Amino acid sequence: MSHYISIIMYHYVRDLKNSRYPEIKGLDIALFKEQIAYIKKHYNVISAYDLMDAIGSNADLPPMSLLLTFDDAYVDHFTQVSPVLDEQGLPGLFFPPAKSILEHQVLDVNKIHFILASVPDKTVLVNYIYQSLDKNRSSYDLEPKEFYWKKCGVPSRYDTAEVMFVKYMLQVELPEKLRHIITDELFKKFVSSDEKSFSKELYMSIDQISCLQRNGMYIGSHGFEHYWLNSISISEDDQRKEIDLSLKFLKAIGSDLSRWIMCYPYGAYNESLLTILKERNCSIGLTTKVGIADLEKDNPLTLPRLDTNDLPKNSNESPNEWTIKAISG
Numbered sequence: 001m002s003h004y005i006s007i008i009m010y011h012y013v014r015d016l017k018n019s020r021y022p023e024i025k026g027l028d029i030a031l032f033k034e035q036i037a038y039i040k041k042h043y044n045v046i047s048a049y050d051l052m053d054a055i056g057s058n059a060d061l062p063p064m065s066l067l068l069t070f071d072d073a074y075v076d077h078f079t080q081v082s083p084v085l086d087e088q089g090l091p092g093l094f095f096p097p098a099k100s101i102l103e104h105q106v107l108d109v110n111k112i113h114f115i116l117a118s119v120p121d122k123t124v125l126v127n128y129i130y131q132s133l134d135k136n137r138s139s140y141d142l143e144p145k146e147f148y149w150k151k152c153g154v155p156s157r158y159d160t161a162e163v164m165f166v167k168y169m170l171q172v173e174l175p176e177k178l179r180h181i182i183t184d185e186l187f188k189k190f191v192s193s194d195e196k197s198f199s200k201e202l203y204m205s206i207d208q209i210s211c212l213q214r215n216g217m218y219i220g221s222h223g224f225e226h227y228w229l230n231s232i233s234i235s236e237d238d239q240r241k242e243i244d245l246s247l248k249f250l251k252a253i254g255s256d257l258s259r260w261i262m263c264y265p266y267g268a269y270n271e272s273l274l275t276i277l278k279e280r281n282c283s284i285g286l287t288t289k290v291g292i293a294d295l296e297k298d299n300p301l302t303l304p305r306l307d308t309n310d311l312p313k314n315s316n317e318s319p320n321e322w323t324i325k326a327i328s329g
Contacts, residue, residue, distance in 0.1 A: 003295040004329040005051065005065040006043065006322065007286060007305040012113075014076045023117040025158070027308050029080045035308065036088060037315030039066060042323050047091035048218035052259055052283045055300045064326055068092045069286060069305065071222060071263060072110070073101060075201065078208040086215065095222035095263035095286075096209055098249035104199040107226045108180065109266075111187040112170050118190040122162035125186065126153075129169055132182050140175050148173060158309065171266075176233060210253050219253060220261035221246040221282075230270040239273050243280060259283040262301070274301050292326055 012026025027035075039045065043066035054061050068085070070077045073096030085092050100107055119125055130145045152168040153161040170183050192198045204212075213219050224245035227234055234242075247257055262277055267288025277285060284300050291304035298304070310322050319327065 002061050002063045002065060002329070003054075004326060005046070005061055005067060005293045005295065005303075006326050007067040007069060007293055007303060008039075008308060008311065009286075009288065009305045010068070010070045010081070010308050011072060012074055012076055013070075013081050014074075015080070021114060021117040023120070024113060025117075026076075027313075029084075031313040032081070032308075033084055034315045035311055035313045036084060036090070038312050038317060039068075040088065040090075041315065042319055043326070045090045047216075048093050048220070048261055048284075052261070055283060055295060056259070061295070066326075069263065070094045072097060072107070072226075073204045073209060073222070075204050075208070078204050078212065082212060082215075082217070085217070091216060091218065093218040093220055093261065093263075094209070094212055095220050096204065096249075097222045097226040097265065098224045098246050100199060100203050100226070101206060101209065102249065104196045106187070106195050106199045106202060108183050109171060109226065110202060111183050111191070112167060114191045115183075115186045116163060116166060122160065122166065125166045126162055128186065129166065129182060132178075132185075136178055140178050142174075172228065172231075206253065213253060213255070218261070219250065219255055220263055221250060222263050223265050224249070226265040228266050228268045229264060229273050230268040236272045236276070240276050243273075243276055247280065257281065261286065264288075269302065274299075277301055292322070292329060294329070 010027065012024055013029060013032045014026055016022050016024065016026055016028045043064045044062040046061065046065050046067060051067060053059065068090065070081060070092055073094060077094055081092065097107060099105060115125065116122065133142050133145055136142060148169060149165060152173055153165040155161045156164055170179050209219060223229065224242050227242055229239055229242065250260065251257055259281055261284040262282050263286040269285065282301065285302055286305055287302055289304040290306065293303040306322055312320050
């Protein structure tokens with residue numbers, strides 16, 4: 001038995017080559033099936049309730065425990081992921097941003113994804129943001145473009161400097177109102193002028209989410225508006241409202257709120273948010289910190305996860321570094 005668990009994070013899972021947006025940063029369904037075969041060969045996939053039981057009773061988990069988590073309630077999760085999990089007899093955890101489901105609005109983060117997937121030359125987007133800075137500099141007291149490039153144009157382990165610049169400027173760095181304005185302009189220009197219809201194509205419906213739950217999948221909280229919940233512009237009252245609205249959504253689809261799981265949008269949290277979650281019987285919080293969770297050491301409300309890119313996508317591949325770490329743990 002063990003107190004370690006690998007928690008794998010998925011977002012888009014689709015037939016990428018045959019989709020309208022083959023450049024979206026997602027996992028092809030064929031590779032997802034291969035990865036699931038690899039996982040079944042080397043891990044024991046457990047359910048949300050297995051993990052909550054282990055944390056609640058301080059009990060050990062099966063060796064090589066693994067949790068499958070799916071963020072943002074994309075329709076891919078119903079049409080592509082769910083049939084695979086059903087066929088393989090595996091449980092999954094799904095985390096919908098409630099407002100997008102209820103009000104058919106596309107999250108800014110998803111708008112940015114599809115903007116990036118629609119414009120091959122990312123310098124076009126960088127230059128558009130530069131032009132917007134010049135146009136709005138006096139109204140928002142903005143810094144010179146060189147300041148923002150130095151701060152935000154830093155490549156990550158998966159994205160180029162140009163992609164990170166676009167993501168960080170439109171998600172975090174600029175004033176919120178200006179971020180929304182620029183993102184909406186770019187979305188309408190390069191992706192779609194009909195946000196409501198696009199939203200219905202992108203996300204699951206309430207009926208589909210409820211169907212997953214009836215078939216044994218776990219539905220948890222991913223906030224209401226998918227905010228960076230540790231932002232200095234978000235007060236404790238804002239955090240409380242965000243959590244309570246998401247729980248109202250979960251209650252409406254029949255979720256058990258005596259114990260539940262929070263998946264932080266962008267992996268972002270702070271101490272005031274953790275206090276609010278404890279007050280509302282939250283059992284587990286999932287971050288985007290990279291690592292294997294150790295239930296003896298880690299705070300249950302700040303568990304790390306691995307990305308789908310951290311495990312092989314070939315069923316016959318030998319155990320990689322993260323699988324070896326789980327074995328040695």
